[in-house]
Amino acid sequence: MKKLNGVAASRGICIGPAFQFHRIELDTEKKEISDPNAEVARLDAALASAKSQIDLIYQKALTEASEADAEIFQAHKMILDDPELISTIKNRIQCERINSECAVSETAEQFAATMAAMEDEYFAARATDIMDVANRVVRVLMNVADSPTADLKEPAIILADDLTPSDTVLLDKSKVLGFCIARGSATSHTAILARGLGLPAVAGAGLDVMDVKTGATMVVDGSNGVVIIEPDEAIEKQYHQRMETSKKIQSEALKFAQSKAHTKDGIEFEVVANIGNVEDAKFAVENGAEGVGLLRTEFLYLERNALPTEEEQYQAYQAIMDVFGKHPVVLRTLDVGGDKEIPYLHLEKEMNPFLGERALRLCLNRPDIFKPQLRAALRAGVGHNLKIMFPMVATVSCVRKAMKVVNECKDEMRKEGIPFAEDAEIGIMVEIPSAAVIADQLAKEVDFFSIGTNDLSQYTMAADRTNPKVAELSDAFHPAVLRLIKMVIDAAHAEHKWVGMCGELAGEPLAAPILVGLGLDEFSMSPPFIPLVKQIIRNLTAEDLVKLAENALQLGSPKEIQVFVKREIPFIAEVIS
Amino acid sequence: MKEAKVVVNNKVGLHARPAALFVQTASKFQSEVNVSCIDPKENKLRTANAKSILGILTLGVFQGIEITIKAEGADECEAADALVELVKKNFGEEA
Missing domain, CATH: 3.50.30.10 (Phosphohistidine domain)
Structure with a gap:
């Protein structure tokens, strides 16, 4: 053991x-062959089966992922059909009398190097595609499995x-x-x-x-x-x-997933989902989501070669909104920049991507990205309960600038006679400490807040959550983060605005009593967590938790806070053991 | 041989989806089809096989560049016309 x-x-x-x-190791060593014609025939056979593999993956990606994700495999097929590439490979086999494995991988490397040398991220991505395709052909030639999990017979x-x-x-x-x-x-x-x-x-x-x-x-x-x-x-x-x-707890929770979450003393809390596409939306409804607290829109922008059009976005948003009918859907405008790669945006490499031109900062500088998204969202909101939310807000002035663009879009659509959701609520993510500190000022500008605890923790603790050496510091249970959360909730309520939370903390069983005690209005999380969090809320008494939250915030560390909650609310300790 | 000149006016030029459409269209014909243009950086004439996605991509045709399409074979006129038409219609996209 x-x-x-x-x-x-x-x-x-x-x-x-x-x-x-294991990713499979490929053997592409150069070997002399005796019969070039037979070798070319062997290559042709391998190309044909590689093509049918890609067809299968394309179909799989279409059903499991999105059309944009699947498109990459269409590009792979075109590369496999490329006359320049294939004739160069065959020439080398014929003239140099070398094995197909070597001819394929060396030729592909040459083409990929030409692409990569063009110093353009779009071409760099195509270079990866060429190598991906070449490796697939070599796998077929070597007769090794396409999927590393092909040998997996039972769940593991x-x-x-x-x-x-x-x-x-x-x-x-x-x-x-x-x-x-x-x-x-x-x-x-x-x-x-x-x-x-x-x-x-x-x-x-x-x-x-x-x-x-x-x-x-x-x-x-x-x-x-x-x-x-x-x-x-x-x-x-x-x-x-x-x-x-x-x-047992999970299946029991699932039984009641579709019922509302009232505390024992009758206070209702909204439990909604974080989703990223229409498949997630359906999964969320099955798990009892009463709406969407965070619709990530990045899926429309990734794995493709150009910006999605307004029309394309409109249809994608509408498909998701349709799943939720009149239930609220909070759409977060594009959150990319810095560390997330979108080659066709040609973003500059930054020293500190998390502190750089990210999310709303990028969108305010790029109306060609921001406006089509806002228009598409507002159009898709007709007949639904759309709310729009801006990520990475640091100051009052960024909110005002963003609101100005929203109003421009509305004016344009009014002139064009295009119907849109006139009274969609507009809110912001609170994930930068400055926004939490001036939450009282921001609350006057917007309709709601949604606290993004992942980023709020890493910015508050100055600890990169992707760096294993310091990731532990970036803990939303830290009293420093919890106190900021309290400030945000209090400031919003003073202006009669509602507050949600869409970070990981919202789905944490141990956090539920504290968040209920602090008066959070909406909990948004990954769909699988919804049934359990609802069940926990049903077993809490909100009135008792105000004091509990107050006491928790006086403790010194995440660990102490978690131990304290486990002691005070023993049933949660059992649920998560 | 059939030769035709046309200016590429769509936003991304001969990249991404338009490049794929261009190659797919050229591949429908038996004729050999070449595309050439002046590389604006080096002021040199460059040519690529119109049926090769890698060739077309490395040609680096951006918005506003004029390309020359040369087709040779049984269906050379149809091939050149189809490709010119595709470019003129901005690959079915907004310009």
Whole structure:
């Protein structure tokens, strides 16, 4: 038995066989061949099956991801059909009498290098595509599996260094029990994927993860950030019991998911979802979301080559709004810049992307991005309960500038005779400490606040949440962050405005009593967390929690606060064990 | 051989989706089709196979650049006309 400690990246416990996720090593060494014609025939056969593989992935991406995500595989097919590329490869096989593996990879590298040398991010991305395609052809030639999880026969725990977005497309999600990642943090790609799927995950568990043998029994405790390899009988039994208990709680919570969340003393809290596309929207409704507290719009902008048009955005927003009918949908305007790559925007590399021209700052400088999005959103809001929210607000003047653009869009549409949601509420994310400090001033400018605890924590604590060495500091349970949250809620209520929360903290069972005590109006979270948070709220008495929250804010550390809540509200300790 | 000149006026030039459409259209014909343009940076004539997405992309045709389409083969007139038409219509996008 061996125990590894990491970061609790996604809640829950799973027990099962380990599966080492390896990207396959390709052998592209140069070898002389005797029959060039036969070699070309071998290449042709490989090209044909690579093409049918890409077709399959394209179809899969269309149903699982979005059309924009799928488009990348269409580009792959065109590369595979490219006469220049293919004739160069065949020429080399014929003239130099070399094996296909080597001819494919070397030729692709040349083409990719030409693309990469054009010093344009768009071409750099195509260079990656060429290599992706070449590697696929080589895999076919070598006769190795296309998906690293092709050998996975029964559901298992995925072990990896870290997973990239393209790895996760190839992952058969029905065969995954949970994740254990050597590197990464609670906000890495794998962690976000796991939370979206409602599967347990531990990140940053250290390089020992890579030594675990495929098939070894292991436990991933995503609630406490603990991994146990080959647990002894007693420990395994213990975890089985905990897993059963938490399953029971979860399924019971799911039964009541569609009912409202009233505290015992009859105060209703709105529990809504964080979503990023129309599939999430349906999943959210199944889990009892009473609307959307955060609609991330980045999905429309990623993995493509040009800005989405107003019409395209209008249709995408409308499809999501339709799922929610008259329930509120809070649409966050584009939050990119700095660390998020969108090649066609040609953003400059920044020294400190998190402190740079991000989100609203970028949008205010780029009306060509901002206006079509606002117009599309306002149009899609007709007949629905649309609310628009700006991310990364630091000052009153940025809110006023943004409002000015909203009013310009409305004036234009009025003149053009285009119908739009005239009285959509406009709010801001509170995620920069300055916004929390001047919340009383900002509350006069907007209709609502939504507290983004992930960024608020990292900016307040000056600790990068993607850097494993300091990520622990960036904890929303820290009294410094909780006190800011109290300031924001109090300031909004003084102006009779409502406050939501769309950061991770809103879905944390241990945070619920504090947030109810502070008077938060709306809780927004990943859909899988909704049933449990609703169930917790139903078992709380709001009146008693005002004092509890006050006392919690006087404590010295996140740990002390969590221990205090567990002691005061013992049933939550049981729920999350 | 059929030769035609046309100015590329859509926003992104021969990149991304327009480049893909261009190659797909050229590939429908039997004729060999080449595209050439003057590289504005080096003031040099550059030519690419119109059926090669990689060739077209590396040609680097931006908005406002004039390209020369040369088609040779059984359906050379149809090929050149179809491509000119595609460019003139801004690939079905807003200019």
